[in-house]
Amino acid sequence: MPSITLIVNGASKSLEAWDPDMPLLYALRNDLGLHAAKFGCGLAQCGACTVLLDDMPVRSCSIRIADAAGRRVVTAEGLGSPEKPHAVQAAFIAEQAAQCGYCTNGMVMTAVALLRAVPRPSRDEAKQALAGNLCRCGSHERVLRAVQRAADSERA
Template sequence: MLHSASFAGPLTLGVNGTTRTIEGATPDTPLLYILRNDCELNGPKYGCGLGQCGACTVLVDGQPTRSCVVPVAAAREREVTTLEGLGTLDALHPVQRAFIDEQAAQCGYCLNGMIMSATALLARNPSPDEDAIRDALRFNLCRCGTHLEIVRAVKRAALYLRQADKIEHDPEHEQGSEAQ
């Protein structure tokens, strides 16, 4: 659980690998508002404002966090990762790629939370079974009925990440890339 801390003056936090200084924020301003309004990031969505739907999920120091109910002071000098921080349009993160490949979106409103929660799951468990996947996503609401596709997308993302890790640690691959 993140705890708020009072501060005076500008607030510094890491967002997607960049240090951001936020001026004029009150300590209890929801992190979601800072990310969307001050940092101009559209990945985290305002869903319920109660921390129950998961649309606002970001990673704070690698942990899935409901940014609509976390005061910005709790993220001070911590690393916040949003959907925009996972990959780029030219180089999608494997979880993003898997969600596209499995056509796991309909309206797309819940996808931010699903992808961020799946990313956190796969960082701690590279080979989750279906029960672990469902457990990790249980606090993310989707009303479009793409639950089967979402579970398949997380399984595929796990495969993509394992394949990428195998290539990265394969001595033959390293020798082949050095020769080129």
């Protein structure tokens, strides 16, 4: 059985992988117990499974664990804690930007990547960055306010 090493939330994790083609999402949830990334569509179209791979937002349902070997993976659990949330997580809480919460992981991870690339995004830039993250609850306006709040807090 091959062993694969991932760097997840700053820690090296060795996995005994039955299949190197297994999606990264399955390894994160089933082997490492990290449940923020959700299984949504399984086709990389909804964004619920978004993680950062070498600081880029990717759909973990479509990334093979073999392709993530030795690369930096950050999940929402690696951003902050309930006691000290990341600026984006704190902004989502303050703006009540989650309704059912299923899409929240993808929205947060995509917003983190956006703010790292564009510290002061316009509303249109935020909308464009988040366009691939599906939400059926209709919390888009609160999500956009949360992105702006996080951008403002990181400038302070």
